[in-house]
Amino acid sequence: MSVKHPVVAVTGSSGAGTTSVTRTFQEIFHREGIEPAIVEGDSFHRYDREQMRAALADADATGHTLSHFGAEANLLTELAALFRDYGESGVGSVRKYLHNDDEAKPHGLPAGTFTPWEDLKPGSDLLFYEGLHGGAVTDTVDVARHVDLLVGVVPIVNLEWTQKIFRDKTERGYSDEAIIDTILRRMPDYVQYICPQFSRTYINFQRVPTVDTSNPFTARTIPTADESFVIIRFADPKEIDFPYLLSMLHDSFMSRTNSIVVPGGKMHLAMQLIFTPLILRLMDKRPKRPR
Template sequence: MSQRHPIIAVTGSSGAGTTTVMKSFAHIFRREGLRAQVIEGDAFHRYNRVEMRERVRAADAREGPPISHFGPESNLLAELDQTFATYAESGGGQVRRYIHDAAEAAELGGAPGTFTDWSPMAAGSDLLFYEGLHGGYVGEDGVDVARHVDLLVGVVPIINLEWIQKLHRDQHLRGYSQEAVVETILRRMPDYVNHICPQFSRTHVNFQRVPTVDTSNPFIAKDIPSADESMVVIRFANPKGIDFPYLLSMLHDSWMSRPNNIVVPGGKMGLAMQLIFTPMILRLMDQKRRSP
Protein backbone atom coordinates (compact mmCIF):
# COMPACT_ATOMS: atom_id res chain seq x y z
CA MET A 1 0.00 0.00 0.00
CA SER A 2 1.14 3.52 -0.71
CA GLN A 3 -0.39 6.85 0.24
CA ARG A 4 1.52 8.65 -2.51
CA HIS A 5 0.56 6.24 -5.29
CA PRO A 6 -2.69 4.44 -4.37
CA ILE A 7 -3.87 1.26 -6.08
CA ILE A 8 -7.49 0.19 -6.58
CA ALA A 9 -8.15 -3.37 -7.74
CA VAL A 10 -11.37 -5.05 -8.84
CA THR A 11 -11.14 -8.82 -8.81
CA GLY A 12 -13.66 -11.24 -10.25
CA SER A 13 -13.96 -13.82 -12.99
CA SER A 14 -14.92 -12.91 -16.54
CA GLY A 15 -18.63 -12.17 -16.85
CA ALA A 16 -19.02 -11.57 -13.12
CA GLY A 17 -20.06 -7.94 -13.56
CA THR A 18 -16.67 -6.27 -13.43
CA THR A 19 -17.65 -4.18 -16.48
CA THR A 20 -20.34 -2.46 -14.40
CA VAL A 21 -17.73 -1.74 -11.75
CA MET A 22 -15.32 -0.30 -14.31
CA LYS A 23 -18.00 2.04 -15.66
CA SER A 24 -18.88 3.18 -12.15
CA PHE A 25 -15.25 3.93 -11.33
CA ALA A 26 -14.80 5.68 -14.70
CA HIS A 27 -17.70 8.00 -13.81
CA ILE A 28 -16.08 8.80 -10.47
CA PHE A 29 -12.66 9.43 -12.02
CA ARG A 30 -14.14 11.70 -14.66
CA ARG A 31 -16.34 13.61 -12.22
CA GLU A 32 -13.49 14.15 -9.75
CA GLY A 33 -10.92 14.96 -12.45
CA LEU A 34 -8.65 12.02 -11.61
CA ARG A 35 -6.17 10.42 -14.00
CA ALA A 36 -6.15 6.65 -13.61
CA GLN A 37 -3.50 4.30 -14.98
CA VAL A 38 -5.63 1.33 -16.03
CA ILE A 39 -4.25 -2.21 -16.05
CA GLU A 40 -6.20 -5.17 -17.42
CA GLY A 41 -5.61 -8.53 -15.82
CA ASP A 42 -5.54 -10.19 -19.25
CA ALA A 43 -2.27 -8.36 -19.94
CA PHE A 44 -0.62 -10.64 -17.39
CA HIS A 45 -1.60 -13.91 -19.04
CA ARG A 46 1.51 -15.99 -19.61
CA TYR A 47 0.47 -17.32 -23.02
CA ASN A 48 -1.20 -15.85 -26.08
CA ARG A 49 -4.46 -17.39 -27.32
CA VAL A 50 -2.88 -19.98 -29.61
CA GLU A 51 -0.30 -21.03 -27.01
CA MET A 52 -2.98 -21.37 -24.34
CA ARG A 53 -5.17 -23.54 -26.56
CA GLU A 54 -2.20 -25.84 -27.20
CA ARG A 55 -1.49 -26.17 -23.47
CA VAL A 56 -5.15 -26.90 -22.74
CA ARG A 57 -5.15 -29.54 -25.49
CA ALA A 58 -2.01 -31.12 -24.03
CA ALA A 59 -3.53 -31.12 -20.54
CA ASP A 60 -6.73 -32.75 -21.80
CA ALA A 61 -4.64 -35.42 -23.53
CA ARG A 62 -2.63 -35.94 -20.31
CA GLU A 63 0.47 -34.67 -22.08
CA GLY A 64 0.93 -31.73 -19.71
CA PRO A 65 -0.15 -30.38 -16.30
CA PRO A 66 -3.70 -29.11 -15.68
CA ILE A 67 -4.05 -25.47 -16.63
CA SER A 68 -6.66 -22.70 -16.71
CA HIS A 69 -6.72 -18.91 -16.80
CA PHE A 70 -7.70 -18.95 -13.12
CA GLY A 71 -4.46 -20.57 -11.95
CA PRO A 72 -0.88 -19.34 -11.47
CA GLU A 73 0.52 -21.62 -14.17
CA SER A 74 -0.99 -19.50 -16.94
CA ASN A 75 -0.42 -16.04 -15.45
CA LEU A 76 2.55 -13.77 -14.71
CA LEU A 77 1.58 -13.25 -11.08
CA ALA A 78 5.10 -12.51 -9.81
CA GLU A 79 5.30 -9.82 -12.50
CA LEU A 80 1.91 -8.44 -11.44
CA ASP A 81 3.12 -8.33 -7.84
CA GLN A 82 6.24 -6.44 -8.96
CA THR A 83 4.22 -4.05 -11.14
CA PHE A 84 2.04 -3.10 -8.17
CA ALA A 85 5.12 -2.73 -5.95
CA THR A 86 6.87 -0.50 -8.50
CA TYR A 87 3.81 1.70 -8.95
CA ALA A 88 3.30 2.03 -5.19
CA GLU A 89 6.92 3.13 -4.85
CA SER A 90 7.32 5.42 -7.85
CA GLY A 91 3.98 5.91 -9.61
CA GLY A 92 5.40 4.24 -12.72
CA GLY A 93 6.19 0.88 -14.25
CA GLN A 94 5.72 -1.18 -17.39
CA VAL A 95 2.38 -2.10 -18.93
CA ARG A 96 1.03 -3.89 -22.00
CA ARG A 97 -2.39 -4.76 -23.49
CA TYR A 98 -3.99 -8.04 -24.49
CA ILE A 99 -5.69 -7.73 -27.88
CA HIS A 100 -9.11 -9.34 -27.52
CA ASP A 101 -10.73 -8.86 -30.94
CA ALA A 102 -10.52 -7.28 -34.38
CA ALA A 103 -11.57 -3.84 -33.10
CA GLU A 104 -8.72 -3.77 -30.59
CA ALA A 105 -6.36 -5.15 -33.23
CA ALA A 106 -7.17 -2.17 -35.46
CA GLU A 107 -6.63 0.20 -32.53
CA LEU A 108 -3.47 -1.32 -31.07
CA GLY A 109 -1.86 -3.16 -33.96
CA GLY A 110 -1.19 -6.89 -33.83
CA ALA A 111 -3.43 -9.91 -34.12
CA PRO A 112 -6.35 -10.78 -31.84
CA GLY A 113 -5.23 -13.08 -29.05
CA THR A 114 -1.74 -11.57 -28.79
CA PHE A 115 -0.11 -8.89 -26.64
CA THR A 116 1.26 -5.45 -27.36
CA ASP A 117 4.86 -4.76 -26.37
CA TRP A 118 5.63 -3.67 -22.82
CA SER A 119 5.89 0.11 -22.55
CA PRO A 120 6.26 2.68 -19.75
CA MET A 121 3.12 3.84 -17.96
CA ALA A 122 1.99 7.40 -18.65
CA ALA A 123 3.54 9.86 -16.22
CA GLY A 124 1.49 11.81 -13.71
CA SER A 125 -1.36 9.41 -12.94
CA ASP A 126 -3.27 9.95 -9.70
CA LEU A 127 -3.82 6.26 -9.03
CA LEU A 128 -3.61 2.79 -10.57
CA PHE A 129 -6.83 0.93 -11.41
CA TYR A 130 -6.65 -2.84 -12.02
CA GLU A 131 -9.47 -5.08 -13.23
CA GLY A 132 -8.97 -8.81 -13.62
CA LEU A 133 -8.80 -12.21 -12.00
CA HIS A 134 -5.98 -11.75 -9.49
CA GLY A 135 -6.14 -8.36 -7.79
CA GLY A 136 -6.28 -10.06 -4.38
CA TYR A 137 -4.04 -13.04 -5.15
CA VAL A 138 -1.75 -14.49 -2.48
CA GLY A 139 0.26 -17.60 -3.40
CA GLU A 140 2.28 -20.19 -1.54
CA ASP A 141 5.30 -19.16 -3.62
CA GLY A 142 5.62 -15.81 -1.85
CA VAL A 143 3.68 -13.82 -4.45
CA ASP A 144 1.38 -11.39 -2.62
CA VAL A 145 -0.49 -9.07 -4.97
CA ALA A 146 -3.11 -8.12 -2.35
CA ARG A 147 -0.60 -6.44 0.01
CA HIS A 148 -0.14 -3.52 -2.39
CA VAL A 149 -3.83 -2.71 -2.87
CA ASP A 150 -5.39 0.24 -1.02
CA LEU A 151 -8.97 -0.54 -2.09
CA LEU A 152 -9.77 -4.11 -3.09
CA VAL A 153 -13.23 -4.80 -4.54
CA GLY A 154 -14.68 -8.24 -5.22
CA VAL A 155 -17.41 -8.82 -7.81
CA VAL A 156 -18.88 -12.30 -7.78
CA PRO A 157 -22.35 -13.59 -8.71
CA ILE A 158 -23.62 -16.78 -7.13
CA ILE A 159 -22.07 -19.69 -8.97
CA ASN A 160 -25.17 -20.75 -10.97
CA LEU A 161 -25.53 -17.20 -12.32
CA GLU A 162 -21.84 -17.11 -13.23
CA TRP A 163 -22.26 -20.33 -15.18
CA ILE A 164 -25.37 -19.03 -16.98
CA GLN A 165 -23.47 -15.88 -18.01
CA LYS A 166 -20.52 -17.89 -19.28
CA LEU A 167 -22.73 -20.34 -21.18
CA HIS A 168 -24.60 -17.54 -22.94
CA ARG A 169 -21.49 -15.50 -23.74
CA ASP A 170 -19.39 -18.38 -25.05
CA GLN A 171 -22.23 -19.95 -27.05
CA HIS A 172 -23.77 -16.80 -28.54
CA LEU A 173 -20.73 -14.54 -28.91
CA ARG A 174 -17.92 -17.04 -29.44
CA GLY A 175 -19.72 -19.92 -31.14
CA TYR A 176 -18.77 -22.67 -28.67
CA SER A 177 -21.01 -25.67 -28.09
CA GLN A 178 -22.60 -26.16 -24.69
CA GLU A 179 -20.49 -29.29 -24.21
CA ALA A 180 -17.29 -27.30 -24.80
CA VAL A 181 -18.33 -24.59 -22.34
CA VAL A 182 -19.24 -27.14 -19.65
CA GLU A 183 -15.88 -28.81 -20.20
CA THR A 184 -14.14 -25.46 -19.64
CA ILE A 185 -16.14 -24.86 -16.44
CA LEU A 186 -15.12 -28.25 -15.08
CA ARG A 187 -11.49 -27.75 -16.07
CA ARG A 188 -11.35 -24.41 -14.26
CA MET A 189 -13.09 -25.53 -11.07
CA PRO A 190 -10.01 -26.57 -9.03
CA ASP A 191 -8.26 -23.28 -9.81
CA TYR A 192 -11.47 -21.34 -9.09
CA VAL A 193 -11.76 -22.95 -5.67
CA ASN A 194 -8.08 -22.65 -4.79
CA HIS A 195 -7.09 -19.30 -6.33
CA ILE A 196 -10.19 -17.17 -7.02
CA CYS A 197 -12.50 -17.81 -4.05
CA PRO A 198 -9.88 -17.01 -1.35
CA GLN A 199 -9.47 -13.51 -2.77
CA PHE A 200 -13.01 -12.58 -1.74
CA SER A 201 -12.00 -12.99 1.91
CA ARG A 202 -9.32 -10.31 1.43
CA THR A 203 -11.49 -7.68 -0.24
CA HIS A 204 -12.58 -4.46 1.44
CA VAL A 205 -15.99 -4.56 -0.31
CA ASN A 206 -17.75 -7.43 -2.09
CA PHE A 207 -20.65 -7.22 -4.53
CA GLN A 208 -22.53 -10.47 -5.06
CA ARG A 209 -25.46 -10.56 -7.49
CA VAL A 210 -28.20 -13.01 -6.53
CA PRO A 211 -31.05 -13.79 -8.99
CA THR A 212 -34.62 -13.73 -7.73
CA VAL A 213 -35.68 -16.20 -10.42
CA ASP A 214 -35.06 -19.94 -10.58
CA THR A 215 -31.50 -20.79 -11.66
CA SER A 216 -31.50 -24.31 -10.21
CA ASN A 217 -30.28 -25.83 -13.48
CA PRO A 218 -28.04 -23.24 -15.13
CA PHE A 219 -27.43 -25.50 -18.12
CA ILE A 220 -30.99 -25.17 -19.44
CA ALA A 221 -31.48 -21.45 -18.76
CA LYS A 222 -32.73 -19.62 -21.87
CA ASP A 223 -31.93 -16.11 -20.62
CA ILE A 224 -29.54 -14.41 -18.24
CA PRO A 225 -31.52 -12.99 -15.29
CA SER A 226 -31.73 -9.23 -15.72
CA ALA A 227 -30.66 -6.64 -13.17
CA ASP A 228 -34.33 -6.14 -12.25
CA GLU A 229 -34.58 -9.88 -11.59
CA SER A 230 -31.69 -9.74 -9.10
CA MET A 231 -30.59 -8.38 -5.77
CA VAL A 232 -27.03 -7.41 -4.90
CA VAL A 233 -25.50 -8.28 -1.53
CA ILE A 234 -22.81 -5.76 -0.58
CA ARG A 235 -20.45 -6.84 2.19
CA PHE A 236 -18.00 -4.49 3.96
CA ALA A 237 -15.00 -6.10 5.62
CA ASN A 238 -14.90 -3.17 8.05
CA PRO A 239 -18.24 -1.37 8.40
CA LYS A 240 -16.74 1.35 10.61
CA GLY A 241 -17.25 4.71 8.94
CA ILE A 242 -19.85 3.46 6.44
CA ASP A 243 -22.93 5.70 6.51
CA PHE A 244 -25.58 3.00 6.29
CA PRO A 245 -28.55 5.32 7.02
CA TYR A 246 -27.48 7.49 4.08
CA LEU A 247 -27.13 4.48 1.76
CA LEU A 248 -30.53 3.11 2.81
CA SER A 249 -32.14 6.50 2.17
CA MET A 250 -30.53 6.84 -1.27
CA LEU A 251 -31.09 3.26 -2.44
CA HIS A 252 -34.83 2.66 -2.47
CA ASP A 253 -35.98 -0.83 -1.38
CA SER A 254 -32.59 -1.66 0.16
CA TRP A 255 -32.11 -3.17 3.60
CA MET A 256 -29.42 -4.43 5.94
CA SER A 257 -29.21 -8.20 6.37
CA ARG A 258 -26.23 -8.12 8.76
CA PRO A 259 -24.30 -5.36 10.52
CA ASN A 260 -21.82 -5.28 7.63
CA ASN A 261 -24.17 -6.26 4.77
CA ILE A 262 -26.59 -4.16 2.74
CA VAL A 263 -28.89 -5.65 0.08
CA VAL A 264 -29.91 -3.48 -2.86
CA PRO A 265 -32.03 -4.03 -6.00
CA GLY A 266 -29.92 -5.22 -8.92
CA GLY A 267 -30.72 -2.16 -11.00
CA LYS A 268 -29.22 0.05 -8.30
CA MET A 269 -25.81 -1.63 -8.35
CA GLY A 270 -24.09 1.12 -10.34
CA LEU A 271 -25.56 3.86 -8.16
CA ALA A 272 -24.58 1.97 -5.00
CA MET A 273 -21.00 1.74 -6.25
CA GLN A 274 -20.78 5.47 -6.88
CA LEU A 275 -22.27 6.29 -3.48
CA ILE A 276 -19.93 3.87 -1.70
CA PHE A 277 -16.69 4.43 -3.57
CA THR A 278 -16.71 8.18 -4.14
CA PRO A 279 -15.91 9.02 -0.48
CA MET A 280 -13.37 6.18 -0.33
CA ILE A 281 -11.53 7.48 -3.39
CA LEU A 282 -11.63 11.07 -2.14
CA ARG A 283 -10.13 9.83 1.13
CA LEU A 284 -7.29 8.17 -0.79
CA MET A 285 -6.69 11.38 -2.73
CA ASP A 286 -6.66 13.41 0.48
CA GLN A 287 -4.06 11.03 1.94
CA LYS A 288 -2.06 11.34 -1.27
CA ARG A 289 -2.01 15.13 -1.03
CA ARG A 290 -0.97 15.00 2.62
CA SER A 291 1.81 12.44 2.13
CA PRO A 292 5.39 13.78 2.20
Protein backbone atom coordinates (compact mmCIF):
# COMPACT_ATOMS: atom_id res chain seq x y z
CA MET A 1 0.00 0.00 0.00
CA SER A 2 1.09 3.56 -0.63
CA VAL A 3 0.71 7.05 0.80
CA LYS A 4 2.35 8.93 -2.06
CA HIS A 5 0.71 6.98 -4.89
CA PRO A 6 -2.62 5.45 -3.81
CA VAL A 7 -4.23 2.53 -5.67
CA VAL A 8 -8.04 2.32 -5.80
CA ALA A 9 -9.67 -0.81 -7.22
CA VAL A 10 -13.30 -1.63 -8.03
CA THR A 11 -13.77 -5.35 -8.46
CA GLY A 12 -16.75 -7.40 -9.56
CA SER A 13 -17.68 -10.09 -12.05
CA SER A 14 -18.97 -9.58 -15.58
CA GLY A 15 -22.38 -7.92 -15.48
CA ALA A 16 -22.06 -6.88 -11.83
CA GLY A 17 -22.31 -3.14 -12.49
CA THR A 18 -18.73 -2.01 -11.90
CA THR A 19 -19.00 0.45 -14.81
CA SER A 20 -21.67 2.46 -12.96
CA VAL A 21 -19.45 2.65 -9.89
CA THR A 22 -16.55 3.78 -12.07
CA ARG A 23 -18.65 6.66 -13.45
CA THR A 24 -19.29 7.83 -9.87
CA PHE A 25 -15.57 7.82 -9.12
CA GLN A 26 -14.89 9.75 -12.33
CA GLU A 27 -17.38 12.42 -11.25
CA ILE A 28 -15.59 12.73 -7.91
CA PHE A 29 -12.19 12.93 -9.59
CA HIS A 30 -13.42 15.67 -11.93
CA ARG A 31 -15.12 17.66 -9.18
CA GLU A 32 -12.16 17.48 -6.82
CA GLY A 33 -9.49 18.14 -9.46
CA ILE A 34 -7.90 14.70 -9.11
CA GLU A 35 -5.96 13.25 -12.05
CA PRO A 36 -6.32 9.44 -12.11
CA ALA A 37 -4.41 6.86 -14.10
CA ILE A 38 -7.26 4.64 -15.36
CA VAL A 39 -6.61 0.91 -15.80
CA GLU A 40 -9.17 -1.49 -17.30
CA GLY A 41 -9.13 -5.04 -16.02
CA ASP A 42 -9.67 -6.46 -19.52
CA SER A 43 -6.25 -5.17 -20.49
CA PHE A 44 -4.72 -7.81 -18.22
CA HIS A 45 -6.38 -10.76 -19.92
CA ARG A 46 -3.73 -13.16 -21.16
CA TYR A 47 -5.29 -13.81 -24.57
CA ASP A 48 -6.80 -11.64 -27.28
CA ARG A 49 -10.17 -12.68 -28.71
CA GLU A 50 -8.92 -15.18 -31.27
CA GLN A 51 -6.32 -16.62 -28.90
CA MET A 52 -9.00 -17.09 -26.23
CA ARG A 53 -11.21 -18.98 -28.68
CA ALA A 54 -8.33 -21.31 -29.49
CA ALA A 55 -7.46 -21.73 -25.81
CA LEU A 56 -11.10 -22.54 -24.98
CA ALA A 57 -11.19 -25.16 -27.72
CA ASP A 58 -8.02 -26.76 -26.31
CA ALA A 59 -9.50 -26.68 -22.80
CA ASP A 60 -12.71 -28.33 -23.97
CA ALA A 61 -10.71 -31.01 -25.77
CA THR A 62 -8.68 -31.82 -22.66
CA GLY A 63 -11.53 -31.42 -20.17
CA HIS A 64 -10.08 -28.66 -18.00
CA THR A 65 -11.60 -25.35 -16.89
CA LEU A 66 -10.65 -22.08 -18.55
CA SER A 67 -12.43 -18.74 -18.24
CA HIS A 68 -11.72 -15.04 -17.91
CA PHE A 69 -12.55 -15.40 -14.21
CA GLY A 70 -9.57 -17.68 -13.55
CA ALA A 71 -5.86 -17.11 -13.06
CA GLU A 72 -4.80 -19.08 -16.14
CA ALA A 73 -6.48 -16.66 -18.54
CA ASN A 74 -5.13 -13.50 -16.88
CA LEU A 75 -1.83 -11.77 -16.20
CA LEU A 76 -2.23 -11.52 -12.44
CA THR A 77 1.53 -11.34 -11.81
CA GLU A 78 1.76 -8.34 -14.13
CA LEU A 79 -1.29 -6.72 -12.51
CA ALA A 80 0.21 -7.10 -9.03
CA ALA A 81 3.47 -5.67 -10.35
CA LEU A 82 1.65 -2.64 -11.76
CA PHE A 83 -0.06 -1.95 -8.43
CA ARG A 84 3.23 -2.44 -6.56
CA ASP A 85 5.28 -0.27 -8.90
CA TYR A 86 2.69 2.48 -8.96
CA GLY A 87 2.44 2.49 -5.18
CA GLU A 88 6.20 2.72 -4.84
CA SER A 89 6.99 5.32 -7.48
CA GLY A 90 3.89 6.26 -9.51
CA VAL A 91 5.02 4.31 -12.59
CA GLY A 92 3.92 1.15 -14.37
CA SER A 93 3.21 -0.49 -17.72
CA VAL A 94 -0.31 -0.73 -19.17
CA ARG A 95 -2.11 -1.55 -22.39
CA LYS A 96 -5.70 -1.39 -23.61
CA TYR A 97 -8.05 -4.11 -24.82
CA LEU A 98 -9.97 -2.99 -27.90
CA HIS A 99 -13.49 -4.31 -27.45
CA ASN A 100 -15.03 -3.13 -30.71
CA ASP A 101 -14.35 -1.37 -34.00
CA ASP A 102 -14.94 2.09 -32.53
CA GLU A 103 -12.23 1.53 -29.93
CA ALA A 104 -9.90 -0.18 -32.38
CA LYS A 105 -10.07 2.26 -35.31
CA PRO A 106 -7.94 5.08 -33.77
CA HIS A 107 -5.17 2.56 -33.09
CA GLY A 108 -5.25 0.97 -36.54
CA LEU A 109 -5.77 -2.46 -34.98
CA PRO A 110 -8.56 -5.04 -35.25
CA ALA A 111 -11.20 -5.32 -32.54
CA GLY A 112 -10.51 -7.99 -29.96
CA THR A 113 -6.78 -7.25 -29.73
CA PHE A 114 -4.53 -5.29 -27.39
CA THR A 115 -2.57 -2.09 -27.89
CA PRO A 116 1.19 -2.35 -27.22
CA TRP A 117 2.39 -2.04 -23.62
CA GLU A 118 3.41 1.49 -22.67
CA ASP A 119 4.37 3.44 -19.58
CA LEU A 120 1.74 5.33 -17.61
CA LYS A 121 1.76 9.05 -18.15
CA PRO A 122 3.63 10.79 -15.31
CA GLY A 123 1.95 13.12 -12.85
CA SER A 124 -1.21 11.20 -11.93
CA ASP A 125 -2.63 11.52 -8.42
CA LEU A 126 -3.78 7.92 -8.02
CA LEU A 127 -4.28 4.71 -9.97
CA PHE A 128 -7.87 3.59 -10.53
CA TYR A 129 -8.61 0.01 -11.61
CA GLU A 130 -11.94 -1.50 -12.65
CA GLY A 131 -12.12 -5.19 -13.42
CA LEU A 132 -12.40 -8.78 -12.30
CA HIS A 133 -9.32 -9.16 -10.13
CA GLY A 134 -8.59 -6.04 -8.08
CA GLY A 135 -8.60 -8.14 -4.91
CA ALA A 136 -7.34 -11.45 -6.31
CA VAL A 137 -5.07 -13.74 -4.31
CA THR A 138 -3.62 -17.04 -5.52
CA ASP A 139 -0.93 -19.39 -4.21
CA THR A 140 1.69 -17.32 -6.01
CA VAL A 141 0.23 -13.81 -6.46
CA ASP A 142 -1.35 -11.33 -4.04
CA VAL A 143 -2.91 -8.45 -5.95
CA ALA A 144 -5.04 -7.24 -3.02
CA ARG A 145 -2.09 -6.37 -0.76
CA HIS A 146 -1.12 -3.47 -3.01
CA VAL A 147 -4.56 -1.79 -3.01
CA ASP A 148 -5.31 1.17 -0.71
CA LEU A 149 -9.09 1.23 -1.27
CA LEU A 150 -10.78 -1.95 -2.51
CA VAL A 151 -14.48 -1.79 -3.45
CA GLY A 152 -16.65 -4.78 -4.34
CA VAL A 153 -19.73 -4.63 -6.56
CA VAL A 154 -21.77 -7.77 -5.95
CA PRO A 155 -25.43 -8.05 -6.98
CA ILE A 156 -27.09 -11.24 -5.75
CA VAL A 157 -26.29 -13.98 -8.20
CA ASN A 158 -29.69 -14.20 -9.93
CA LEU A 159 -29.60 -10.47 -10.59
CA GLU A 160 -26.01 -10.71 -11.80
CA TRP A 161 -27.02 -13.44 -14.22
CA THR A 162 -30.10 -11.49 -15.33
CA GLN A 163 -27.91 -8.47 -16.15
CA LYS A 164 -25.36 -10.59 -18.01
CA ILE A 165 -27.98 -12.57 -19.95
CA PHE A 166 -29.86 -9.42 -20.96
CA ARG A 167 -26.65 -7.65 -22.05
CA ASP A 168 -25.30 -10.65 -23.98
CA LYS A 169 -28.62 -11.14 -25.79
CA THR A 170 -29.39 -7.53 -26.67
CA GLU A 171 -25.90 -6.08 -27.19
CA ARG A 172 -23.91 -9.09 -28.38
CA GLY A 173 -26.56 -11.28 -30.01
CA TYR A 174 -25.62 -14.42 -28.08
CA SER A 175 -28.02 -17.35 -27.92
CA ASP A 176 -29.45 -18.72 -24.67
CA GLU A 177 -27.36 -21.85 -25.10
CA ALA A 178 -24.12 -19.90 -25.53
CA ILE A 179 -24.82 -17.77 -22.46
CA ILE A 180 -25.67 -20.77 -20.28
CA ASP A 181 -22.51 -22.52 -21.48
CA THR A 182 -20.43 -19.50 -20.49
CA ILE A 183 -22.00 -19.28 -17.03
CA LEU A 184 -21.46 -22.98 -16.34
CA ARG A 185 -17.89 -22.89 -17.65
CA ARG A 186 -17.03 -19.93 -15.45
CA MET A 187 -18.58 -21.31 -12.25
CA PRO A 188 -15.49 -23.10 -10.81
CA ASP A 189 -13.35 -19.98 -11.36
CA TYR A 190 -16.14 -17.77 -10.00
CA VAL A 191 -16.10 -19.74 -6.76
CA GLN A 192 -12.31 -19.93 -6.51
CA TYR A 193 -11.20 -16.49 -7.71
CA ILE A 194 -14.11 -14.02 -7.75
CA CYS A 195 -16.11 -14.68 -4.57
CA PRO A 196 -13.15 -14.65 -2.12
CA GLN A 197 -12.27 -11.10 -3.16
CA PHE A 198 -15.41 -9.76 -1.48
CA SER A 199 -14.08 -10.81 1.92
CA ARG A 200 -11.02 -8.60 1.31
CA THR A 201 -12.84 -5.43 0.26
CA TYR A 202 -13.16 -2.31 2.38
CA ILE A 203 -16.71 -1.73 1.08
CA ASN A 204 -19.17 -4.00 -0.74
CA PHE A 205 -22.22 -2.79 -2.66
CA GLN A 206 -24.76 -5.57 -3.12
CA ARG A 207 -27.94 -4.83 -5.06
CA VAL A 208 -30.95 -6.94 -4.11
CA PRO A 209 -34.07 -6.74 -6.32
CA THR A 210 -37.53 -6.54 -4.79
CA VAL A 211 -39.08 -8.27 -7.81
CA ASP A 212 -38.97 -11.93 -8.77
CA THR A 213 -35.70 -13.01 -10.38
CA SER A 214 -36.15 -16.71 -9.65
CA ASN A 215 -35.42 -17.70 -13.25
CA PRO A 216 -32.94 -15.22 -14.73
CA PHE A 217 -33.03 -17.07 -18.06
CA THR A 218 -36.62 -16.01 -18.72
CA ALA A 219 -36.34 -12.40 -17.52
CA ARG A 220 -37.38 -9.88 -20.16
CA THR A 221 -36.09 -6.81 -18.33
CA ILE A 222 -33.47 -5.98 -15.72
CA PRO A 223 -34.95 -4.88 -12.37
CA THR A 224 -34.63 -1.11 -12.12
CA ALA A 225 -32.87 0.76 -9.35
CA ASP A 226 -36.25 1.69 -7.86
CA GLU A 227 -37.11 -2.02 -7.77
CA SER A 228 -34.07 -2.75 -5.61
CA PHE A 229 -32.32 -2.17 -2.33
CA VAL A 230 -28.56 -1.85 -1.96
CA ILE A 231 -26.75 -3.35 1.00
CA ILE A 232 -23.52 -1.49 1.76
CA ARG A 233 -21.13 -3.38 4.02
CA PHE A 234 -18.03 -1.79 5.59
CA ALA A 235 -15.01 -3.75 6.77
CA ASP A 236 -14.26 -1.13 9.46
CA PRO A 237 -17.51 0.55 10.58
CA LYS A 238 -15.70 2.65 13.19
CA GLU A 239 -14.56 4.97 10.41
CA ILE A 240 -18.07 5.55 9.00
CA ASP A 241 -20.50 8.25 10.14
CA PHE A 242 -23.68 6.19 9.97
CA PRO A 243 -25.97 8.84 11.54
CA TYR A 244 -24.93 11.24 8.78
CA LEU A 245 -25.60 8.66 6.05
CA LEU A 246 -28.99 7.77 7.55
CA SER A 247 -29.96 11.44 7.63
CA MET A 248 -28.88 12.05 4.04
CA LEU A 249 -30.29 8.85 2.50
CA HIS A 250 -34.07 8.87 2.92
CA ASP A 251 -35.61 5.49 3.84
CA SER A 252 -32.23 3.92 4.59
CA PHE A 253 -31.69 1.77 7.66
CA MET A 254 -29.02 -0.23 9.47
CA SER A 255 -29.28 -4.01 9.10
CA ARG A 256 -26.10 -4.80 11.04
CA THR A 257 -23.51 -2.77 12.88
CA ASN A 258 -21.36 -2.70 9.74
CA SER A 259 -24.11 -2.47 7.10
CA ILE A 260 -26.54 0.13 5.84
CA VAL A 261 -29.39 -0.59 3.43
CA VAL A 262 -30.44 2.13 0.99
CA PRO A 263 -33.12 2.30 -1.71
CA GLY A 264 -31.66 1.39 -5.08
CA GLY A 265 -32.42 4.83 -6.48
CA LYS A 266 -30.15 6.33 -3.80
CA MET A 267 -27.13 4.20 -4.69
CA HIS A 268 -25.40 6.93 -6.69
CA LEU A 269 -25.88 9.48 -3.90
CA ALA A 270 -24.71 6.95 -1.33
CA MET A 271 -21.53 6.32 -3.30
CA GLN A 272 -20.90 10.07 -3.60
CA LEU A 273 -21.32 10.52 0.16
CA ILE A 274 -19.13 7.54 1.01
CA PHE A 275 -16.38 7.72 -1.59
CA THR A 276 -15.72 11.48 -1.57
CA PRO A 277 -14.30 11.67 1.97
CA LEU A 278 -12.37 8.43 1.47
CA ILE A 279 -10.71 9.72 -1.70
CA LEU A 280 -9.97 13.10 -0.12
CA ARG A 281 -8.43 11.31 2.86
CA LEU A 282 -6.10 9.45 0.51
CA MET A 283 -5.19 12.73 -1.18
CA ASP A 284 -4.58 14.49 2.14
CA LYS A 285 -2.03 11.86 3.14
CA ARG A 286 0.07 12.52 0.06
CA PRO A 287 3.06 14.87 0.24
CA LYS A 288 2.20 18.29 -1.13
CA ARG A 289 3.52 19.01 -4.61
CA PRO A 290 6.07 21.81 -4.89
CA ARG A 291 4.66 24.99 -6.41
